[in-house]
Amino acid sequence: MSPDGSMILAHAFHGALHLWCKDQDKEGEWKPGVVISGHFNAVQDLSWDPEGQFILSVGSDQTSRLFTTWRMQDSKQATWHEISRPQIHGYDLQCLAMVGRFQFVSGADEKVLRVFQAPRNFVANFANISGISKEKLLQSSGSASLPEGASTPALGLSNKAVFQGDLVPKAAKEEEQFSSISDQYQESYFHPLSLTEPPPEDDLLQNTLWPEVQKLYGHGFEMFCLASDSTRTLVASACKVSVVEMNWFTFWIR
Known part of the structure; x- marks a missing residue:
């Protein structure tokens, strides 16, 4: 958590960084932010x-x-x-x-x-x-x-x-109402x-x-x-x- 409480930074298992920033226009809502990224194994x-x-x-x-x-x-x-x-x-x-x-x-x-x-x-x-x-x-x-x-x-x-x-x-x-569990996981x-x-x-x-x-x-x-x-x-x-x-x-x- 940032010192002013406006941002949260997390490190994921697959090597990525995730950043969420407090939305100044919408009280209580957060939106993803731009972070540095790249390969987490040999290039x-x-x-x-x-x-x-x-x-x-x-x-x-x-x-x-x-x-x-x-x-x-x-x-x-x-x-x-x-x-x-x-x-x-x-x-x-x-x-x-x-x-x-x-x-x-x-x-x-x-x-x-x-x-x-x-x-x-x-x-x-x-x-x-x-x-x-x-x-x-x-x-x-x-x-x-x-x-x-x-x-x-x-x-x-x-x-x-x-x-x-x-x-x-x-x-x-x-x-949409799904008729079965498999319908919930479409290819696209x-x-x-x-x-x-x-x-x-x-x-x-x-x-x-x-x-x-x-x-x-x-x-x-x-x-x-x-x-x-x-x-x-x-x-x-x-x-x-x-x-x-x-x-x-x-x-x-x-």
Whole structure:
């Protein structure tokens, strides 16, 4: 608890900080605040986006995280913050490569490469937080065909795209009567966000995933290295092998 009693800071089991601030406009209510965040285990790889406006990283905490600059209101100095957690996986993530303005490939302690593309909700929020033209970003990302967001089904590893038609209004969800216990736990927990500042931990975990658009198969063991060429149309990956003296490389073409 802060000395003046206006803020509460908590440290969660999975390594995150949570901050709640007393709402000055609503007596007795608290709202989540912006905190520092990042990987809580070894960072294995990172990459700049093609325009140099954000950084993506992957680590042994089984997450990928996206960082960009944000300027607090009335502040002249911009600071770096996590604004999206595109992939929350069941394996330790080892490598990644950017293959487009809002698209990347990641490899983990499994035999599959996974390709992710930013949803429409992320592009809009990235523009709001970074101060970059929203119209320009939406146009360059081909937002007309993009899903609104993504969610991970129970016991699944693949982020499932959530489109505008899949969203249920919050009021309807609250009034809905469930006929069984299983009905209470739907696959899609994604709720669209309208952000002007970095999201709190709860939203990072639930509402900032990127949909998985493709899997790349071919390796027989866990992957540890990944790279793309300058045109971002060719990806090369390497995996562990049973014989130490050998290396196994695979090339992928879009």
